[in-house]
Ligand SMILES: Nc1nc2c(ncn2[C@@H]2O[C@H](COP(=O)(O)OP(=O)(O)O)[C@@H](O)[C@H]2O)c(=O)[nH]1
């Protein structure tokens with residue numbers, strides 16, 4: 001059936017749809033800053049690169065209150081200190097205002113800078129369902145020069161999992177022995193459920209040969225490796241957005257709604273720890289993220 005509306009009406013409908021979509025995108029971006037999936041500096045870069053994009057169209061007031069630890073009171077003081085009017089949009093900031101805002105963000109929310117002198121002991125961590133297992137499996141298949149550490153765990157094997165290949169499946173008594181005899185470089189109880197740990201021997205052998213070893217472990221384990229081996233290279237895997245992290249967790253379908261909600265609460269805390277890491281890699285595309293991580297170990 002032909003559209004009986006007049007062209008201006010059609011235009012108005014299209015414009016209002018676009019406005020709704022842009023508002024939704026701005027809300028998603030604010031959420032990404034609030035959940036620390038992206039840094040405020042990253043959002044500002046996107047706004048300045050594309051002033052008419054949803055990032056560019058964001059009001060400075062909305063932007064500042066999405067930053068963790070900035071409420072309405074602080075926001076107004078910051079704006080007056082920086083000489084920026086509250087009606088400004090990010091994409092419309094003048095050159096001096098941009099510089100003032102950037103300098104303020106860099107001192108208050110420093111972005112982690114890569115450290116030099118890192119070793120070939122690579123640690124990959126990140127929030128639940130970001131794709132750590134998927135990326136690690138891709139590295140194992142496509143970068144055979146990198147040795148993927150096989151952890152010991154007290155959880156039961158899933159269908160298709162092979163002892164010694166995916167994990168060393170051990171009982172509680174054996175895990176206790178590994179801990180007592182110092183055979184684990186690190187270990188942790190993950191998701192309040194089972195214990196997981198990294199056997200020390202194979203790692204020492206691989207590193208002694210001058211090869212690279214990759215550990216895919218949780219945040220508690222990454223912190224222990226940092227303490228035990230300060231020169232280890234710590235890589236934090238990030239989702240492209242908070243919404244995508246939620247989609248991946250739900251899409252994987254391995255947890256029920258309650259466990260999903262619990263993991264997402266933990267994920268927020270884990271995302272806040274990314275500044276402790278040497279590098280951050282966004283897992284938008286598995287092969288790209290894997291290549292980026294592999295390059296850090298060469
Ligand atoms: N600390 C630590 N965490 C590990 C180790 N091995 C695996 N993990 C973490 O344990 C979690 C659970 O892994 P897994 O049992 O494969 O299941 P899934 O994440 O529920 O699919 C993941 O977050 C892994 O990063 C390890 O040796 N040490």
Ligand SMILES: Nc1ncnc2c1ncn2[C@@H]1O[C@H](COP(=O)(O)OP(=O)(O)O)[C@@H](O)[C@H]1O
Nearest residue numbers: 128129130131132133134248252283284285286
């Ligand atoms: N780059 C990606 N793009 C889209 N989906 C991905 C990507 N990486 C992983 N996934 C999917 O996300 C879900 C979680 O990945 P998984 O490797 O199990 O996460 P983790 O080991 O971090 O808990 C899986 O369904 C996986 O297929």
